[in-house]
Amino acid sequence: xxxxxxxxxxxxxxxxxxxxxxxxxxxxxxxxxxxxxxxxxxxxxxxxxxxxxxxxxxxxxxxxxxxxxxxxxxxxxxxxxxxxxxxxxxxxxxxxxxxxxxxxxxxxxxxxxxxxxxxxxxxxxxxxxxxxxxxxxxxxxxxxxxxxxxxxxxxxxxxxxxxxxxxxxxxxxxxxxxxxxxxxxxxxxxxxxxxxxxxxxxxxxxxxxxxxxxxxxxxxxxxxxxxxxxxxxxxxxxxx
Amino acid sequence: xxxxxxxxxxxxxxxxxxxxxxxxxxxxxxxxxxxxxxxxxxxxxxxxxxxxxxxxxxxxxxxxxxxxxxxxxxxxxxxxxxxxxxxxxxxxxxxxxxxxxxxxxxxxxxxxxxxxxxxxxxxxxxxxxxxxxxxxxxxxxxxxxxxxxxxxxxxxxxxxxxxxxxxxxxxxxxxxxxxxxxxxxxxxxxxxxxxxxxxxxxxxxxxxxxxxxxxxxxxxxxxxxxxxxxxxxxxxxxxxxxxxxxxxxxxxxxxxxxxxxxxxxxxxxxx
Numbered sequence: 001x002x003x004x005x006x007x008x009x010x011x012x013x014x015x016x017x018x019x020x021x022x023x024x025x026x027x028x029x030x031x032x033x034x035x036x037x038x039x040x041x042x043x044x045x046x047x048x049x050x051x052x053x054x055x056x057x058x059x060x061x062x063x064x065x066x067x068x069x070x071x072x073x074x075x076x077x078x079x080x081x082x083x084x085x086x087x088x089x090x091x092x093x094x095x096x097x098x099x100x101x102x103x104x105x106x107x108x109x110x111x112x113x114x115x116x117x118x119x120x121x122x123x124x125x126x127x128x129x130x131x132x133x134x135x136x137x138x139x140x141x142x143x144x145x146x147x148x149x150x151x152x153x154x155x156x157x158x159x160x161x162x163x164x165x166x167x168x169x170x171x172x173x174x175x176x177x178x179x180x181x182x183x184x185x186x187x188x189x190x191x192x193x194x195x196x197x198x199x200x201x202x203x204x205x206x207x208x209x210x211x212x213x214x215x216x217x218x219x220x221x222x223x224x225x226x227x228x229x230x231x232x233x234x235x236x237x238x239x240x
Numbered sequence: 241x242x243x244x245x246x247x248x249x250x251x252x253x254x255x256x257x258x259x260x261x262x263x264x265x266x267x268x269x270x271x272x273x274x275x276x277x278x279x280x281x282x283x284x285x286x287x288x289x290x291x292x293x294x295x296x297x298x299x300x301x302x303x304x305x306x307x308x309x310x311x312x313x314x315x316x317x318x319x320x321x322x323x324x325x326x327x328x329x330x331x332x333x334x335x336x337x338x339x340x341x342x343x344x345x346x347x348x349x350x351x352x353x354x355x356x357x358x359x360x361x362x363x364x365x366x367x368x369x370x371x372x373x374x375x376x377x378x379x380x381x382x383x384x385x386x387x388x389x390x391x392x393x394x395x396x397x398x399x400x401x402x403x404x405x406x407x408x409x410x411x412x413x414x415x416x417x418x419x420x421x422x423x424x425x426x427x428x429x430x431x432x433x434x435x436x437x438x439x440x441x442x443x444x445x446x447x448x449x450x451x452x453x454x455x456x457x458x459x460x461x462x463x464x465x466x467x468x469x470x471x472x473x474x475x476x477x478x479x480x481x482x483x484x485x486x487x488x489x490x491x492x493x494x495x496x497x498x499x500x501x502x503x504x505x506x507x508x509x510x511x
Contacts, residue, residue, distance in 0.1 A: 041422060069423035081415030083437050094433045096422025108432035147419065154423045 001052035014049075015209060017158065022184040022191045024201040026127065027211035028234045033194045036211070037162050040192065042070050054157060071098045072149030075163040076104055077212030080143035088127060088146050089133050093118040114153070121149040124187075141172025145179060152183070157189035161230065166196060174199070177204045198230045259415050305482035312484050316472060316491060319499050322386050323468035323495065325460065327454035330393025334454075338398045342405035349409055349417070351427065363406070367399025375461045389466025393454050400448055408442045409435060448503040455499040459492055469495070 015025050027033045038044040040051050042058050050057040058069040074095075082091045093110045093220050096118070096191065100111040125145040130138060138146060144164060152157060165173035181204045184191045194202045201208055202222045210217040210225070210233045218229050333502075342350050345359035374392035382388050416434040425433065463468015469492060476484040 004414055007507060013476075043422070060495070067424045067426070070422060073422075075419070075422035077415065077419060079415055081419035083411075083416045094425070097420070097424045097426070097429045097433060097469065101426050106426065106428040106432060108436060110433075148424065175241070214301050 014217065017190040017192050019157070019190050020184055020188040021207060022181055022205050023071070023193070023209060024144050024205040025192070025194045025211055026196075026201055026208045026230060026233055027194075027196055028188040031211045031233070032214040033211055034162060037160055037192070037194055039122050041075055041160050042066055042071055051085055056183075072157045073156055074076050074148075076144070076164045078160060078163045078166045079138075080135075080138075080147040081144060082135040082138075082143055082150075084134065086136065087132055087136060088135055089115065089118055089122065089131040091146060092121055092149045092153050095121075095150040096155075099205060100156060118149075118153050121152040124144070124152060124183070125149045133165035137240055140168050141175050144168060144172070146178060147175070156189070160193065161191065161193040162194060165200065173200065182206065198227075215236045241489070252315070261398070280432050280496065289336065294378065301482055305486035307483065307486035308490055309481075309483035310487065312487060316488065319462075319467070319469050321474045321503075322456065323458045323462070323470070326386050326389045326393060326458040326466065326468055327451060329390035329497075330397050330454045331392040331451045333390075333424060333451065334397025334401050338401035338405055339395070339436075339443075341402045342400065342409060343404040345402060346409035348414060349431065349435060359402075360406075363399055363402040365399070366395050367403065369396075371396040371457050372464055373467050375387065375464050379465055384465040384467075386467035387460040388456060389468065392466065393457060396457070397450055397454060399422060400453075401446060405439065408446075409441050412438050412455060445507045448507050452499045452503040456496055459496070 005182065015023070017131045025033050034101070035044070039059075042051070042061070048209055052058075053069060055071050056069065061069050065070060082088075083094070090110060093114050093240075096111060096114040097105055100114070102109075102111075105111060119128065119131060122131055125148050127138075127142060127145055127149065127230065130142065130146075135143065135146065146176050148164075159180065165176050168176065177200050180191050183189045184206070193205075202225075205222060207219065208222050208225045208230075210229060211232050218225055219234060232238045304420065340389045341359050343364060344351070345363055347356065350359065352354035368418050369393050374395050375389055378391040378486040382391065410433070416438065417430055420430045422435045458466075459466055459473075461471070462468040463474050469488060473485065473488045473492075476482075476488060
């Protein structure tokens with residue numbers, strides 16, 4: 001991936017994430033983590049290379065076809081990005097809008113047949129009792145879990161998470177990581193997560209990927225990745 | 241030190257020239273301002289003497305308009321309703337038209353630059369043409385009466401509401417929009433499910449403010465034949481029926497003040 005400015009953000013960075021696998025990308029700021037995630041999510045087009053979801057290359061898609069392909073990928077951001085004035089259940093149900101392109105939903109209606117599914121998604125993240133509350137009443141960790149429920153509501157094959165715990169307190173961060181782990185194991189979801197906390201990554205992920213200046217430095221199970229290898233990623237960014 | 245910081249080559253002669261120049265500048269500005277003011281006096285044909293000698297004429301009209309003709313009050317109820325309804329119609333349809341227009345005219349939600357500029361242009365035209373002119377235009381189309389006034393207020397409201405709403409949308413957090421777009425939602429769905437719920441309180445506040453504005457405008461629109469209290473006022477003036485005029489002025493005062501208070505109170509509750 002080369003930006004129009006000429007800056008090469010990523011090169012020869014290939015990876016595959018399998019269903020049920022929880023992979024974490026580690027790396028210093030500006031190493032290309034977010035670029036990688038944005039390309040995989042179809043939010044940016046790479047200058048070369050391809051992104052295959054269940055065999056289909058999404059970098060060649062546009063418009064409606066791209067939207068449809070994006071439905072198979074659930075995105076989780078650093079912030080929950082919920083519509084604060086609407087209820088938690090409503091927010092989760094909006095995750096299903098992509099498959100219900102009707103005049104009714106275009107005018108602000110929600111597909112009623114999706115409410116049971118949305119409740120189901122809320123149950124998976126442990127927020128059933130908050131369904132009727134306004135999203136603004138949730139704590140940071142709860143809001144992030146509701147955002148994950150919204151991503152689940154779109155029935156994705158994979159979850160992409162861009163620093164999902166960066167703005168959470170340690171306890172809420174553990175909750176969210178545990179949830180992602182559970183979704184990979186129980187729902188056979190492929191989870192790809194960008195993280196800044198090597199210790200959290202070690203404890204929850206199946207696979208650690210180190211990204212350094214746009215190149216994959218290591219790609220292995222946590223047990224095989226030495227602390228030195230991780231420290232190398234941040235070399236020049238940290239004192240010592 | 242000071243010999244270093246001051247420009248070295250300033251001679252006394254040059255300093256004096258600079259002082260003369262700044263004095264000249266002040267004088268020129270003063271003369272221009274006075275000339276501007278004097279031409280305004282001439283153009284408006286200001287004759288303070290006439291205001292003083294003519295004061296008894298005003299006193300005369302005032303005495304003839306008192307007491308207000310309360311007996312004609314029931315006859316004014318219908319025009320009052322007409323005035324309020326013109327404002328309600330204009331505000332309601334103004335919002336309905338302004339909302340999609342604002343979506344196209346907000347930099348962050350507009351689908352294409354050409355659409356953005358087009359929508360901005362439509363909003364500007366709606367706003368920059370005064371509602372009185374819109375009313376005159378619509379009178380030629382639908383004839384004299386409240387409908388012309390209601391249409392005029394609709395179009396003029398679109399101008400103001402569209403601009404304020406577009407700015408509200410531009411100020412809003414893009415997060416929920418990004419999140420919905422990543423779920424594969426369509427553009428219009430993102431608008432109705434992420435943008436509209438978020439801007440709803442502002443939308444309500446702006447709308448109430450506009451309703452209050454529209455009630456005032458709808459009074460004036462009566463003068464060009466758009467019905468309501470304004471039209472009654474014009475008729476009473478032409479018939480030299482000053483006691484009805486004073487009653488109508490009192491009604492106007494109460495109406496405007498009431499609308500202002502009501503919209504302020506509701507806005508306070510909502511926001």
